[in-house]
Amino acid sequence: MCCSTMRKLVSFSIAAVLSLASCSQQKQNQSTSSKMIPQVIKTEEEWKSELSPEQFRILREKGTERAFTGEFWDHHDIGTYSCAACGQELFQSDSKFDSGCGWPSYFKAINELVISEEKDTSYGMVRTEVMCSKCGGHLGHIFPDGPPPTGMRYCINSGSLVFKPNTP
Numbered sequence: 001m002c003c004s005t006m007r008k009l010v011s012f013s014i015a016a017v018l019s020l021a022s023c024s025q026q027k028q029n030q031s032t033s034s035k036m037i038p039q040v041i042k043t044e045e046e047w048k049s050e051l052s053p054e055q056f057r058i059l060r061e062k063g064t065e066r067a068f069t070g071e072f073w074d075h076h077d078i079g080t081y082s083c084a085a086c087g088q089e090l091f092q093s094d095s096k097f098d099s100g101c102g103w104p105s106y107f108k109a110i111n112e113l114v115i116s117e118e119k120d121t122s123y124g125m126v127r128t129e130v131m132c133s134k135c136g137g138h139l140g141h142i143f144p145d146g147p148p149p150t151g152m153r154y155c156i157n158s159g160s161l162v163f164k165p166n167t168p
């Protein structure tokens, strides 16, 4: 092998390694940003003017409505439940079930990208808080005591949701 061929080979393999490295770096950045950072960012004042006092208390201040008082715990229409703050679709009526807990309960979300989860240790309990991935609004909590097929129970405040019936 002559010297110039050798040099070409070496520079080619360096370029290949470099492009591989930058590719995997980019991939890592993308997955972190899409999962953790809300896309809809408003000041608390803006949210306050757009939401009802009850919606604001739940979505922005992580409040909880009293059991059996919300609009949707006993709601059985066919349609889609969306985030009351940003409108992102979160749950379908076909994954809603009667949990008896007094809040609307679902065994799965529309897809895994619409929900962010975070460990919540408030009130002396260890729970998993669920939030809308698009605006960061508090929705409720998720518990591992739901029905099949997922075994999960998304326990959600009615006040964080709006319902749109399916049109035939």
Ligand SMILES: [Zn+2]
Pocket (backbone or CB within 6 Å): 083, 084, 085, 086, 087, 088, 132, 133, 134, 135, 136, 137
């Ligand atoms: Zn939202």
